[in-house]
Amino acid sequence: MDEYEEMYGIEDDFEQQFADELEVVAELDSDDPQGGPLCPSTGRSPPRGKLSAWRIREPRSFEEALASADELLGAQSTTSTHSAPGGLQGTTGLTAEETKELEAFTGKQESLTPKPKRRRQDVAKKLQFGCTDDEWDDARVHSRWGIVTLQHSCTLDISGLVALPSPSRSIDTSQKHVLRRPPPMGDFITVTDSAGNRVYLAQKEEEDPTKAVDARALRNSHYSLGLLSVPVEVLREQVAEKHHQQLVEESQRLTNMLSRRLDGDSRVMDSAELLDDEQEAVEDGKDAASLLWVDRFSPTRYTELLSDDFTNRCLLKWLKLWDTVVFGREKPSRKTKAPQADGRLQSKEQQNSRFKSKTQMTEEILEAELDQYHRPKYKVALLSGPPGLGKTTLAHIIAKHAGYNVVEMNASDDRSAELFQKRIDMATQMKSVLGANEKPNCLVIDEIDGAPSAAINVLLATLNRKESWDTDSEASGVTALKKKKKKESVLLRPIICICNDLYVPALRQLRQQAFILNFPQTQPSRLIQRLAEISRHQGMRVETGALMALCEKTDNDIRSCINTLQFLHGRGQRQLDQRAIQSVKVGLKDQNKGLFSIWQEIFQLPRTKRKRIGNNGFSAAEVGSLSSAGDQRLQHIVHLASSSGEQEKLTNGLYDNFLSMKLKDPSLRGVCQALEWLSFSDLLNEAVMHLQNFSLARYLPFLPAAFHLLFAATSVPRISYPNSQYEAIAKMQHTKNALVALLAEVPPSIRSRVDPRCLSMDILSLLLDIICPKLRPVNPQLYSTREKQQLVELIDTMLCYSLTYRQDRTPEGQYIYLLEPNVEEAVRFPGVPPRRQLTYQAKQMIARELELERMRRAEAALLSRNLPQEENQEKETKTEATKGKVDQAGVRNHQQRLENIIKQTVTETKPEVDFFGRVIVLKEKPEVNKASGEPEKVNAELLMGRAVSNSDVWFRFNEGVSNAVRRNVYVKELL
Numbered sequence: 021m022d023e024y025e026e027m028y029g030i031e032d033d034f035e036q037q038f039a040d041e042l043e044v045v046a047e048l049d050s051d052d053p054q055g056g057p058l059c060p061s062t063g064r065s066p067p068r069g070k071l072s073a074w075r076i077r078e079p080r081s082f083e084e085a086l087a088s089a090d091e092l093l094g095a096q097s098t099t100s101t102h103s104a105p106g107g108l109q110g111t112t113g114l115t116a117e118e119t120k121e122l123e124a125f126t127g128k129q130e131s132l133t134p135k136p137k138r139r140r141q142d143v144a145k146k147l148q149f150g151c152t153d154d155e156w157d158d159a160r161v162h163s164r165w166g167i168v169t170l171q172h173s174c175t176l177d178i179s180g181l182v183a184l185p186s187p188s189r190s191i192d193t194s195q196k197h198v199l200r201r202p203p204p205m206g207d208f209i210t211v212t213d214s215a216g217n218r219v220y221l222a223q224k225e226e227e228d229p230t231k232a233v234d235a236r237a238l239r240n241s242h243y244s245l246g247l248l249s250v251p252v253e254v255l256r257e258q259v260a261e262k263h264h265q266q267l268v269e270e271s272q273r274l275t276n277m278l279s280r281r282l283d284g285d286s287r288v289m290d291s292a293e294l295l296d297d298e299q300e301a302v303e304d305g306k307d308a309a310s311l312l313w314v315d316r317f318s319p320t321r322y323t324e325l326l327s328d329d330f331t332n333r334c335l336l337k338w339l340k341l342w343d344t345v346v347f348g349r350e351k352p353s354r355k356t357k358a359p360q361a362d363g364r365l366q367s368k369e370q371q372n373s374r375f376k377s378k379t380q381m382t383e384e385i386l387e388a389e390l391d392q393y394h395r396p397k398y399k400v401a402l403l404s405g406p407p408g409l410g411k412t413t414l415a416h417i418i419a420k421h422a423g424y425n426v427v428e429m430n431a432s433d434d435r436s437a438e439l440f441q442k443r444i445d446m447a448t449q450m451k452s453v454l455g456a457n458e459k460p461n462c463l464v465i466d467e468i469d470g471a472p473s474a475a476i477n478v479l480l481a482t483l484n485r486k487e488s489w490d491t492d493s494e495a496s497g498v499t500a501l502k503k504k505k506k507k508e509s510v511l512l513r514p515i516i517c518i519c520n521d522l523y524v525p526a527l528r529q530l531r532q533q534a535f536i537l538n539f540p541q542t543q544p545s546r547l548i549q550r551l552a553e554i555s556r557h558q559g560m561r562v563e564t565g566a567l568m569a570l571c572e573k574t575d576n577d578i579r580s581c582i583n584t585l586q587f588l589h590g591r592g593q594r595q596l597d598q599r600a601i602q603s604v605k606v607g608l609k610d611q612n613k614g615l616f617s618i619w620q621e622i623f624q625l626p627r628t629k630r631k632r633i634g635n636n637g638f639s640a641a642e643v644g645s646l647s648s649a650g651d652q653r654l655q656h657i658v659h660l661a662s663s664s665g666e667q668e669k670l671t672n673g674l675y676d677n678f679l680s681m682k683l684k685d686p687s688l689r690g691v692c693q694a695l696e697w698l699s700f701s702d703l704l705n706e707a708v709m710h711l712q713n714f715s716l717a718r719y720l721p722f723l724p725a726a727f728h729l730l731f732a733a734t735s736v737p738r739i740s741y742p743n744s745q746y747e748a749i750a751k752m753q754h755t756k757n758a759l760v761a762l763l764a765e766v767p768p769s770i771r772s773r774v775d776p777r778c779l780s781m782d783i784l785s786l787l788l789d790i791i792c793p794k795l796r797p798v799n800p801q802l803y804s805t806r807e808k809q810q811l812v813e814l815i816d817t818m819l820c821y822s823l824t825y826r827q828d829r830t831p832e833g834q835y836i837y838l839l840e841p842n843v844e845e846a847v848r849f850p851g852v853p854p855r856r857q858l859t860y861q862a863k864q865m866i867a868r869e870l871e872l873e874r875m876r877r878a879e880a881a882l883l884s885r886n887l888p889q890e891e892n893q894e895k896e897t898k899t900e901a902t903k904g905k906v907d908q909a910g911v912r913n914h915q916q917r918l919e920n921i922i923k924q925t926v927t928e929t930k931p932e933v934d935f936f937g938r939v940i941v942l943k944e945k946p947e948v949n950k951a952s953g954e955p956e957k958v959n960a961e962l963l964m965g966r967a968v969s970n971s972d973v974w975f976r977f978n979e980g981v982s983n984a985v986r987r988n989v990y991v992k993e994l995l
């Protein structure tokens with residue numbers, strides 16, 4: 021207070037009056053960063069930094085203000101390096117002497133300018149905590165609730181309202197805790213010194229982790245407002261982790277590079293390669309995070325392969341067989357086996373040779389002699405097996421290991437035969453010219469099962485070029501030039517083909533000419549080891565049980581396993597147990613199992629697996645939560661069925677085979693349920709197909725699951741390919757066609773009352789009985805009148821429905837008469853006694869009668885059509901007296917037709933010539949009845965020939981071949 025009075029010469033009642041309130045306000049508004057000037061009366065900073073000192077002091081005159089400003093400027097210019105207003109002093113780091121000098125200097129200016137504020141150190145000393153000046157300099161106030169650190173010349177302002185300029189934040193916080201008055205909120209501790217001065221230390225709770233969580237929750241509520249989608253802590257963690265990972269990868273890469281260089285087996289890497297690798301390393305560092313693990317951890321050496329050793333060795337051996345022709349190395353001569361002394365042993369071996377194992381056969385192929393061009397017997401190796409087992413990787417590594425430059429092509433992509441040819445030629449006839457060590461090419465054709473037959477034929481032609489060369493070599497010297505040309509095109513490089521399905525029809529021929537290697541499943545132990553390595557490398561802790569579960573889930577598919585691990589790693593899962601693997605939905609392979617294996621899995625119970633060691637990590641509750649074995653089976657079958665894209669065929673297979681399974685219940689309840697399921701599935705299918713309601717399609721895979729639960733047995737089921745549906749459809753189509761053909765010929769009066777459904781359901785069966793009357797096997801001439809009548813009715817009925825009998829020959833060579841159209845099949849039901857059949861003779865007689873009747877009717881129809889014409893002609897004949905008898909009797913049908921034909925025919929009359937080409941002059945010219953005045957008729961007669969025009973019989977001959985059944989017809993039969 022006295023200092024304030026010194027400075028301004030007045031006493032501020034306001035401060036005294038409202039000291040408590042001001043302190044409380046100051047307490048609340050304690051985050052003035054600069055500290056602000058001290059309150060002159062209390063030695064504390066005023067409630068609000070901006071308002072305090074200058075606002076409350078007395079107003080000065082203009083001259084006073086100018087003078088003080090001048091003085092202040094002068095002082096600043098001299099002490100510009102030292103002076104800092106108020107609380108900033110501490111930051112200048114002045115020594116005690118310098119401070120004193122500064123005080124002396126400012127003391128001289130007192131009369132002109134307002135006094136600078138007293139340093140806080142002095143104010144603090146006034147409290148007299150019993151510390152000397154030096155002690156104050158280094159004093160540290162420790163408390164449970166916070167640390168107050170006083171460093172160097174920094175002073176303690178116990179008011180707690182002035183922010184001390186301090187390098188550490190602890191002072192700032194401590195200022196809030198040492199108060200002159202009890203804090204308005206929270207607990208505090210009272211401290212009284214020997215002089216009776218009392219201060220209050222605000223009590224601050226130690227940081228509670230739950231509070232931190234609360235803070236986070238609070239922040240989360242802010243995030244929900246859309247401020248930051250990911251908490252900042254998580255972001256920080258991610259950045260740190262990424263950084264760490266990059267470092268780990270970088271170090272790993274460098275280690276690999278070093279080990280590769282040091283590796284004795286590996287070839288010496290030239291400087292260019294090293295440079296490349298280093299560059300790669302830099303690039304990889306960038307891309308490492310985005311790289312797929314399957315690519316990053318792809319094996320680079322033979323020893324890193326996971327595939328079966330026998331397969332690896334066989335392929336390598338086969339490739340080595342090419343060494344003679346490709347590298348010019350001699351094939352190492354094989355040791356001939358010592359002749360067996362024991363005759364008995366020899367005979368035993370001979371016996372065994374009849375039953376060779378697959379391994380023996382493979383080895384025999386590999387030991388077979390080379391052909392005349394020093395190539396192995398099989399020019400192409402065919403690797404087959406399920407996807408993701410590392411076939412392509414194996415081909416690449418083995419080819420590289422054997423010293424080849426690998427050229428890969430994908431047969432599914434390059435599908436045209438020309439492109440196929442071009443690529444094969446390029447790969448097998450050209451040489452890599454890039455790089456210091458040029459290597460011969462080895463062609464790897466991936467996915468050959470996806471290639472069309474034309475492309476496979478191109479490959480086969482390439483393999484068999486040798487033959488064409490041989491024939492040429494045997495030919496005479498004329499083809500010698502060609503020979504040389506062809507010799508170059510003989511295949512001299514190895515080709516490795518890779519496929520998933522060895523038995524696609526297009527590969528049939530290639531199979532016979534290829535060295536086939538079936539890729540077995542990867543051994544789980546090896547795969548688990550590799551997966552453990554990868555996960556460890558990536559900082560994941562994965563239990564062995566979890567890895568086993570993963571291998572099982574993916575059918576030991578390397579690609580699927582590694583991809584699943586990467587996926588889980590990407591989701592931030594660093595620790596994996598068996599349950600995590602089982603609960604995750606990824607990792608299920610896009611399996612495309614064959615239909616037979618699916619049917620087999622449906623009708624066969626899975627073999628119970630041995631309980632694994634370390635698999636008992638579940639508590640009782642966990643075991644309870646796991647789905648039962650039945651549930652798992654059901655899920656497996658549902659998954660299997662939905663992954664096969666051929667739902668209809670799958671259902672057909674179930675339908676055709678389920679009755680041949682071993683049925684457990686004698687009451688056949690299972691069969692009834694299965695039939696219900698089938699009809700339900702049929703309805704579903706109909707709804708999906710007809711109504712386009714594809715949401716129902718998800719229920720279709722439950723049919724196989726139901727069949728599995730109903731019929732699965734431990735024994736291996738015998739499954740046949742389903743044909744019944746195809747046969748049924750073909751039969752139905754055939755029957756429909758017969759009915760349509762029948763109705764098409766039926767007269768409209770009947771057709772209007774008969775539709776195909778009514779015909780097949782109501783009429784046909786009875787009709788077939790009607791057309792099989794009892795007829796005596798005698799000549800129809802001998803039939804009684806009743807029998808004749810019956811025959812007439814039969815013929816009439818058959819004609820009405822356009823039925824007839826057609827002669828046919830059975831495969832055994834027997835002649836039979838078949839109903840035409842053969843609607844008999846439409847009403848022939850299996851298990852029903854066959855209906856009575858007419859004899860061959862009866863059918864023959866009926867067929868003949870039908871034919872005759874048809875002709876008669878046709879003629880009658882024609883006649884009836886011609887009748888009006890005839891009437892007209894009759895009228896004409898009456899008027900024309902010159903008309904002959906023929907006209908009076910009416911123009912005959914055949915004559916009319918003949919005349920029409922003649923009118924239409926344009927005949928060129930050529931003069932008759934003799935053998936020497938001279939025109940023959942006719943001696944007797946036909947007489948022209950000029951009197952009758954009918955030149956046209958004479959002409960017509962001339963053209964027709966007298967015999968025809970005057971005859972009642974004429975025939976027309978159509979030139980050409982006829983396959984019609986011929987029989988002799990006498991003219992008298994026609995009359």
Ligand SMILES: Nc1ncnc2c1ncn2[C@@H]1O[C@H](COP(=O)(O)OP(=O)(O)OP(=O)(O)O)[C@@H](O)[C@H]1O
Binds near residue numbers: 325327406410550
């Ligand atoms: N030993 C191994 N270690 C790590 N990864 C491997 C190993 N072997 C193969 N892979 C990886 O597995 C993946 C699948 O291998 P690959 O393509 O050779 O299988 P595939 O049997 O040819 O499959 P597809 O029939 O689908 O072509 C590749 O990405 C490969 O990098």
